[in-house]
Amino acid sequence: MMLVEKNVPLQAFNTFHIVAKAHTLVRIASESDVHALLKHPEWGVEPKFVLGGGSNIVFTGDVKPVVLKVEIMGRRLVLETAKAFIVEAGAGESWHDFVAWTLAQGYPGLENMALIPGTVGASPVQNIGAYGVELQDRFEALDAVDLQTGQVFTLNAAQCAFGYRDSVFKHGGSTGPASADGHQVVGLKDRALILRVRFSLPKAWKPVLGYADIDKKMAEHHCTRPTAQQMFDWVCEIRRAKLPDPQVIGNAGSFFKNPTVTLEQCADIIARDPKVVHYRLADGSVKLAAGWLIDSCGWRGKSVGHAGVYEKQALILVNRGDGTDSNSATGGEVMTLARAIQTSVYERFGIMLEAEPVVV
Ligand code: EPU
Numbered sequence: 001m002m003l004v005e006k007n008v009p010l011q012a013f014n015t016f017h018i019v020a021k022a023h024t025l026v027r028i029a030s031e032s033d034v035h036a037l038l039k040h041p042e043w044g045v046e047p048k049f050v051l052g053g054g055s056n057i058v059f060t061g062d063v064k065p066v067v068l069k070v071e072i073m074g075r076r077l078v079l080e081t082a083k084a085f086i087v088e089a090g091a092g093e094s095w096h097d098f099v100a101w102t103l104a105q106g107y108p109g110l111e112n113m114a115l116i117p118g119t120v121g122a123s124p125v126q127n128i129g130a131y132g133v134e135l136q137d138r139f140e141a142l143d144a145v146d147l148q149t150g151q152v153f154t155l156n157a158a159q160c161a162f163g164y165r166d167s168v169f170k171h172g173g174s175t176g177p178a179s180a181d182g183h184q185v186v187g188l189k190d191r192a193l194i195l196r197v198r199f200s201l202p203k204a205w206k207p208v209l210g211y212a213d214i215d216k217k218m219a220e221h222h223c224t225r226p227t228a229q230q231m232f233d234w235v236c237e238i239r240r241a242k243l244p245d246p247q248v249i250g251n252a253g254s255f256f257k258n259p260t261v262t263l264e265q266c267a268d269i270i271a272r273d274p275k276v277v278h279y280r281l282a283d284g285s286v287k288l289a290a291g292w293l294i295d296s297c298g299w300r301g302k303s304v305g306h307a308g309v310y311e312k313q314a315l316i317l318v319n320r321g322d323g324t325d326s327n328s329a330t331g332g333e334v335m336t337l338a339r340a341i342q343t344s345v346y347e348r349f350g351i352m353l354e355a356e357p358v359v360v
Contacts, residue, residue: 002036003027004043011328013069014054015117016319017250019328022067029071029092031145031152031195037068038150048147049360050193052091052122056252056357060331063360065190070121072195075101086140088198091121095128099232102201108228109138109201112208114235117246117253121194125169126356127162131235132208136162140198147191165257165356169194207231213238242313250319250329251310255338256290256353269349290345290353291315297344304340305333335359 008025011017024046026037038044047065051057072090075098079086085107089098095118099110112133116123124142127135139157146153161168171187207226209215217234218226226234244251261269266286269276273296277289294300295314302309306321306329317337321328342353 002033002040008067010054010059010063010067013051014057014059014252015246015250016054016058016252016331016334017246017321017328018059018319018331018334019325020059020331021062023062023064025067025069027069027071028193029073031072034068034145034147034193034195035150037066038145038147047190049190050147052125052194053094053118055116055118055246056122056126058252058331058334058357058359060335060359068193070119070193072121074196077105077107078198083203085201085203086198087201088196089120090196091119091194093120094118095120095123102199103228103232107201108205110199111228111232112235114232115239120197124160124162124167124194124197126165127160127167129165130239131211131214134162134164136160138199138201140200142197143195144188144192145195147193152195164260170358213242244310244312244316244318249310250321251316252357254290254315254356255317256294256315256341257356258287258290259293259351259353260285260287261351262286265350269351272349288351289315293345293349293351293353294341297341297348299341299344302337304337305329307333307337309337309341331359 003026005025008022010020010022024043026043028034043066048068049063049065050068050070052070071092073092074090075093076088077085078088087102087107096115098120099114102110112131113128116128116130123135124139129135136157141154141156143152143154168188169192170189172189173187205228214234218224223230260281262285266278277292279287281287291314294309299309300314301311303320306319306327308318308320310316310318317334319329338355346352
């Protein structure tokens, strides 16, 4: 049974805990709820906004389109092949709980992405990633509903057009990324509601290492070959020490993407500041640590109204309020702070940082 609510506060539904309301909110617990909604004489024709775990969103005002709150549950092993376990989860499942469940079942592979806030359904939208593993590395397929036609369709990894914190679901109309064969993919922003996601977890598991924070844990524990459970525990410890818990301090994870520059641009920046944190990529370009760029412009700990730059990680913007109407960062304050950071990083390093969350 589809549940429709009016004037719903969204603080609890976004990890930034920004105060905003949905004019109309519909809870979607199953595929048939989507079909019922699309056939509805009133809500069926209204513009719609799909809300997952709200972990990558900045609300800058009340949301006028009908908010579809995805609460589709369920986790299961779909198929076991000689090479992999194919597991599936409903879009409304908590991402972290799903990762923990796969490990408990004996299907390792997602442990480096432990403790990323949000839902399974949102995970492909921005191709979440951490400590050397991205969602696309473990992705098998997803089922979604086209909100314009009501048609259910399945996409494989290539069709999702995954990039760094990017996918076909972040692009609208025909402005989507070009597919591998050069055709313009029609963007699915505001058009698709993800129902279920399937993952392929190879039986030939080995830990994905090579990150400084993980190397440190290995040295501390005198361990050269960690188990999946150890990797999971360490990732949780590292994240808890460095990243604010959204239950306590509102935030949306990294607020900016780590920018990629050419070797020449990087040499230029090194000339200005030899300490710049950078990593060579396989294609010859260089990735810079946005957190370092922001930090070196002096932003760590600064605020605009109730919006602030996290003390322990300059890449994370936080809500210093308590989430009540009169004592909370507004989306406007967050965006003012974000733009001020972009301007100062641009003036010092000539690099325009790109925001990661979706601004609504
Ligand atoms: N740094 C500073 N000052 C800061 C912050 C960072 O000097 O205030 C330096 C660090 O010392 C380090 C470097 O910048 O040398 C990189 O920092 P870190 O290892 O914390 O990782 P990151 O590049 O800031 C990325 C992802 C995270 C992911 C971690 C681990 C992006 C935008 N962020 O952060 O993802 O958890 O790597 O893999 O790619 C997210 O996307 O929301 C997210 C949290």
